[in-house]
Amino acid sequence: MSSTLLWITPLVPAAIGLCMLRVRSERMLSVLDVGSSMTVLGLAMAIAYKVIASGPLTAVGLLRADDLTLVFLLLVGLLALVTSVATVGWIQQEIAKGEMRKESLRYYYALVQGFIATMLVTVLADNLGILWIAMEGTTITSAVLVGFHGHKQGLEAAWKYIIVTTIGISFGLFGTVLVYGAATHAQSGGTAGSMNWSSIVALSHLDPSIVRIGFIFVLVGYGAKAGLAPVHMWLPDAHSQAPSPVSALLSGALIKCALLGILRFHTIACHACGPAFSERLLLIFGLISVVVATPFILVQHDLKRLLGYHSVEHVGIIALGIGFGGRLGVFGALLHVINHGVTKALAFLIAGDAISRFGTRDIPKMRGYLGIAPWCGTLLLMAAFSLAGAPPFSIFISELMVIRAGISAGHALAVGVFLVMMVVIFAGLVHHVGQIVFGVADAKADRSPESRWPLLGMLTLTVVMLLFGIYMPAGVNRALVRATEVVLG
Amino acid sequence: MSAELATRLIDDIGALLLVTMLIILASGQLFRAIYAVAAQSVFLGIAGAVLATATGNIDLWIIAAITIVVKAVLLPWLLIRVVKRIQIRREIEPVIPIPVTLALAAAIVVLSFHLSASLGPVQHAITGHALPVGIALILLGVLVMASRKKALTQMVGLFASENGIFFTAMAISQGMPLIIEIGVILDVVLGALVMGIMVLRVRSSIDTDIADLESLKG
Numbered sequence: 001m002s003s004t005l006l007w008i009t010p011l012v013p014a015a016i017g018l019c020m021l022r023v024r025s026e027r028m029l030s031v032l033d034v035g036s037s038m039t040v041l042g043l044a045m046a047i048a049y050k051v052i053a054s055g056p057l058t059a060v061g062l063l064r065a066d067d068l069t070l071v072f073l074l075l076v077g078l079l080a081l082v083t084s085v086a087t088v089g090w091i092q093q094e095i096a097k098g099e100m101r102k103e104s105l106r107y108y109y110a111l112v113q114g115f116i117a118t119m120l121v122t123v124l125a126d127n128l129g130i131l132w133i134a135m136e137g138t139t140i141t142s143a144v145l146v147g148f149h150g151h152k153q154g155l156e157a158a159w160k161y162i163i164v165t166t167i168g169i170s171f172g173l174f175g176t177v178l179v180y181g182a183a184t185h186a187q188s189g190g191t192a193g194s195m196n197w198s199s200i201v202a203l204s205h206l207d208p209s210i211v212r213i214g215f216i217f218v219l220v221g222y223g224a225k226a227g228l229a230p231v232h233m234w235l236p237d238a239h240s241q242a243p244s245p246v247s248a249l250l251s252g253a254l255i256k257c258a259l260l261g262i263l264r265f266h267t268i269a270c271h272a273c274g275p276a277f278s279e280r281l282l283l284i285f286g287l288i289s290v291v292v293a294t295p296f297i298l299v300q301h302d303l304k305r306l307l308g309y310h311s312v313e314h315v316g317i318i319a320l321g322i323g324f325g326g327r328l329g330v331f332g333a334l335l336h337v338i339n340h341g342v343t344k345a346l347a348f349l350i351a352g353d354a355i356s357r358f359g360t361r362d363i364p365k366m367r368g369y370l371g372i373a374p375w376c377g378t379l380l381l382m383a384a385f386s387l388a389g390a391p392p393f394s395i396f397i398s399e400l401m402v403i404r405a406g407i408s409a410g411h412a413l414a415v416g417v418f419l420v421m422m423v424v425i426f427a428g429l430v431h432h433v434g435q436i437v438f439g440v441a442d443a444k445a446d447r448s449p450e451s452r453w454p455l456l457g458m459l460t461l462t463v464v465m466l467l468f469g470i471y472m473p474a475g476v477n478r479a480l481v482r483a484t485e486v487v488l489g
Numbered sequence: 490m491s492a493e494l495a496t497r498l499i500d501d502i503g504a505l506l507l508v509t510m511l512i513i514l515a516s517g518q519l520f521r522a523i524y525a526v527a528a529q530s531v532f533l534g535i536a537g538a539v540l541a542t543a544t545g546n547i548d549l550w551i552i553a554a555i556t557i558v559v560k561a562v563l564l565p566w567l568l569i570r571v572v573k574r575i576q577i578r579r580e581i582e583p584v585i586p587i588p589v590t591l592a593l594a595a596a597i598v599v600l601s602f603h604l605s606a607s608l609g610p611v612q613h614a615i616t617g618h619a620l621p622v623g624i625a626l627i628l629l630g631v632l633v634m635a636s637r638k639k640a641l642t643q644m645v646g647l648f649a650s651e652n653g654i655f656f657t658a659m660a661i662s663q664g665m666p667l668i669i670e671i672g673v674i675l676d677v678v679l680g681a682l683v684m685g686i687m688v689l690r691v692r693s694s695i696d697t698d699i700a701d702l703e704s705l706k707g
Contacts, residue, residue, distance in 0.1 A: 129669030136676040140683055147687065155691050156702035159640070162687070163700075166680055167631060167647055173673065174627055174654045181615060181661035195666060209608050237705045296707065305707075 002050045006059035009043040009073075010120040012036060013080075017113030020106050029109045030088050036113055037077075037084035040120065044077035052479065056198075064126030064198055067482035071334055072123045072260050075341045078464070079252045080116045083245040086349050086457035087112075090245060093356050093451070099149060108148060108243075115141040115249065122257040126196045128176045131261055132169065135225060138254055139165045146242040146250075157234075157241035164234040165225050172221025172261070178214035179268060182206045197264050201271055201489065208273035215269040215278055219262060219285065226258035227315050229289040236296070236308030240361075244352025247304060251311045252345035256337050259318060266322060267489055275325055283323030287414055289316025294421045298428040302361050303351050306432060307344065310387060313425060314340040320418065321402040322487075324409045330484045332401025339394040339468060346461040347383040349454060350376050354436065357446040363432050368441030375450050377437050379458050384433035386465055388426040394468035495543035496617040499660060502536045503622035506656060507598065510629045513649055514594055514636075515587055522645045523568050526652075530560035533652050537659050540616065548667040549659065556655065559674055564648055564681055568641060571685050575692040585636040594629055601625035619660030626653025640688045640700040644681065651677060 016036040023029055048070045050057055056066040065073065094100040100108070118137035125131035139162060147158030183200045185207060194200065224231035235255075239247050262282075269278040293313035300306040314336070321333025353376050358366045370377030386393030399422070406415040441447075467473070509529035516522045537553025540546070583590065601624040608620075630650020634643045658665045665673075691699040 127666075127669070129665060129672065133669070133672035133676055136673075136680065140676070140679050144683060147690075150690070150694070152691075152695055152702065153704055155687060155699060156705055159684075159687055159691075159699045159702070160705075162680065162684060163634070163643055163647070167634060167650060170647070170651055170654060171627065174623065174657065177654060177658045177661060177665065180665065181657075184661060195669065207608075213604070213608075241705075299707070 002054075002057055003059035005043055005047050005050065006057055006063040006065055006124055009040060009047065010117045010124065012039050012043065012117075013113040013120070014117040017110040017117065020110040020113065023106055026091075026102065026105060029105055030091070033087060033109050033113070034081075034084045037081040037116070040116065041074075041077035041081045044073045048074060048479075058126065058198075061196070062127045062130050063121075063124045064196070065124060066198075066486050067479060068260070068263065068334075068486040069123055070479060071337060071483050072256055073120070075256060075338055076116070076119050076123055076253045079249060079341060079345050082345065082457040082460055083248050083349070085460075086248075086454040087245045089451035089453035089455075090349075090352060093353075094243075097356060099356075104148075108145070111141055111145050111148070112246065112249075115145060115246075119249075119253055119257050123260060126198055128180065128197055128200070128264070129195050131197075131264070132173050132176055135169055135172070135222070135258065135261060136166065138257065139169070139225070142242075142246065142250060142254065143238075145246045146238045148243060148246075149241075151241075154241045157237035160234045161238035164231065168224025168231055169221045171217045171224070175214040175217030175219075175221060175265070178210055178217065179206075179265065182210045182214065182272070197268070200268055203271075206268070206272035211269055211272040212277060215265055216281070218265045219278075219281055222258045222261040222265075223285060226255045226262065227289075227312050228285045228319060229292040229312060229316070232289065232292070232312045235312055236305045239308035239311060239348075240302060240304035244304075244348055244355075247307075247352070248345035248348040251307065251348060252341040255311060255315055256341055259315065259337065262319075263322065263487055267487055271489055279323050279325045281323075282319045283411070283414060286316045286319030286321075286323050287417060289313065289319065290418060290421050294424055294428075297425055300432065301363050303355060303363055303366070303432075303436070304348070304361055306363070306429075307347050307351060310425075310429070311340075311344060313421075314344070314387075317399060317402060317418075320414070321398075321405060324402065324405040324411060324414075326405055326409060327484055327488065328401055328408065329405030330487050331480055332398050332405055334480055334483055334487075335401065335468070336395070336398035339398050339465070342461050342464045342468075343383055343386045343393070343395060346379065346458055346465065347387060349458055349461075350380045350383060353450075353454060354380065358442070359444065359446070363435055365442075366436045367439035368437075368445075370437045372441045372445055372447045373450050375455055376458070379462055380433060381437050382462065382465075384429055386469070388429045389422055390426070392466070392469045394465050397469060397472075492543065495539055498539045499536060499617040499619060502532050502539070503618055503656070505532045506536075506622060506626060506652065507629075510626055510649055511591070511594060513633055513645060514590055514629065517583075517587070519572060519639075519641060519645075520569070522642060523565050523572075526645050526649050527561050527565040529649060529652055530556060530564075533656055533659075534561060536656060540659050540664070543616075544664075546664060548670075549664050551667060552659065552664065552670050555671070555674055559678060560648065560652065560655075563678065567681060567685055568644060571688055572641060574689060582639070583636050584638050590632065590636045593632060597628045597632065598625045601628065615657070616660040619657050623653045623657030623660075626650065626656065629653075638700050640684075640698050643700060644684055648677075648681075 121134035143162035227235040534557035541549035633646030
């Protein structure tokens with residue numbers, strides 16, 4: 001019974017997505033979309049309940065849910081639901097503006113459901129091959145979504161995205177093959193189940209030299225998908241050109257799924273050749289990401305590109321947390337996965353509203369957002385302070401943990417560079433968002449009242465963002481501690 | 490088939506794969522590159538058949554058959570169709586001059602062999618020199634993509650790069666589980682279809698190569 005949950009969870013959005021292709025009523029599509037996401041979140045919570053109560057679940061020998069899975073599974077479920085709810089209002093805005101045609105709506109919804117289904121498989125995969133297949137599946141579905149509007153820029157972004165990440169994660173497949181090779185060698189003979197993460201981790205003597213090469217390929221491959229510099233060039237393009245709810249899913253959930261892939265291989269590498277090797281690599285890539293993103297954040301004029309570069313920085317912070325290592329570092333990194341996912345999804349949803357109201361994505365041309373949309377304006381300001389790492393928001397807590405982990409591991413230089421970048425980014429981000437929020441709005445700006453559905457979604461995310469900043473529920477804390485144990489083995 | 494014979498044959502096929510890759514890198518014509526990647530996939534299928542005979546693993550026969558049908562026939566056919574539909578000029582304009590590209594390619598091959606010579610006993614789990622050949626093919630595929638800024642050549646580079654992965658995967662003692670191989674191939678086909686549609690869409694709406702679009706910067 002409980003293992004049925006595992007394969008039902010991705011099957012629900014996949015099946016509903018297929019059904020949507022035959023539905024033409026706008027209203028019905030919205031109902032199906034929200035219904036599917038609610039079911040997914042419900043199933044995710046049921047899985048969480050089972051795993052916490054009675055340990056890891058497995059299904060059909062290919063899927064598995066452990067404490068680490070839960071962190072990512074619940075994040076994907078929550079963001080799926082929130083973006084579905086927000087889409088209800090957003091899609092009306094888009095149709096009114098002529099950005100979306102009514103006839104193509106069903107393809108949009110079906111693709112979003114397919115995208116969510118592939119992300120769920122990524123998160124639930126135990127077999128490393130299935131992990132890769134699902135990861136490439138997310139690329140294919142989301143690349144179509146990035147170019148969905150059919151604008152020149154959208155198609156350019158979609159092309160860069162699909163080409164760079166496909167070649168990127170084919171490196172990931174090669175790394176997977178090498179680790180699998182090491183595993184079959186260690187088992188001398190090998191069984192069909194030996195491609196499973198859980199059985200590879202349990203092997204005692206993997207050949208360290210081939211696992212090292214395998215990890216490098218995986219880090220480059222899934223790192224390209226996660227947006228780690230220097231293979232991040234596609235990310236600001238794709239995340240800024242996608243329809244806003246899709247941007248929220250891309251930045252909030254998808255890059256975290258790629259990070260989960262890296263974490264799984266990190267655990268294998270730690271077992272085979274000690275933590276020092278993979279931690280050092282993650283530290284270097286993380287620091288490069290933070291440093292590379294900073295100047296682009298400062299000079300950015302495009303609101304959604306700004307948020308895209310900001311995702312590069314935050315993926316860097318998560319990699320730094322894992323790289324600093326120890327319980328505190330990994331705990332901070334996992335908490336940051338949730339915090340950044342929630343906050344960045346919120347920011348993208350608001351950005352979508354702001355861009356559609358002002359009719360431009362150019363920051364200097366946006367003024368007085370607070371005046372024309374008081375709720376969204378306030379939330380944008382809060383999201384910006386949170387993203388910049390100010391208390392009392394959740395990101396402040398997880399960044400503090402990462403920094404403390406760095407200090408206690410003796411990485412003074414890395415922590416120093418990181419802190420300087422934080423200060424610069426804080427100033428840049430608050431300056432940009434301040435420009436948008438304050439002042440007097442242009443006469444041409446859309447002053448229609450804020451629609452209820454997107455606000456409902458945004459407020460849900462804001463509550464989580466504030467809650468984790470002020471008070472960490474004991475249950476969440478315990479779950480994260482156990483997830484940390486899974487990473488550290 | 491004895492193990493030594495299989496190892497010798499795999500090494501020979503590995504050499505052929507590298508040669509076809511060099512033809513792709515050196516070719517000034519798009520059609521020649523497409524035919525070369527098709528030939529490369531045929532060699533890959535033969536490698537699968539050799540390993541299937543040597544190990545008695547029936548899954549490998551199926552994988553070999555799928556490889557030939559999909560990678561040697563279906564994907565090249567798709568590429569040629571797209572080329573004919575958009576009627577692009579058939580020459581490839583390299584960003585890096587071809588002699589420089591070939592010199593880089595030689596360096597990559599030497600490095601790959603050097604890297605895998607440093608490996609320990611795990612080498613025995615892999616038939617012949619499939620590992621260095623695989624690494625070299627992947628990196629050379631990226632070189633093809635980096636040195637030609639045209640959408641279709643980038644796709645050719647991608648397919649060639651993936652051939653390297655499949656070659657190494659086959660040669661690792663038992664091969665990957667059949668269900669995984671099929672899933673991977675399915676992804677490759679779907680990805681190629683989406684890319685092909687994007688190329689056609691940009692060509693029909695704004696009449697340029699999708700890889701030439703450069704409005705997103707900074």
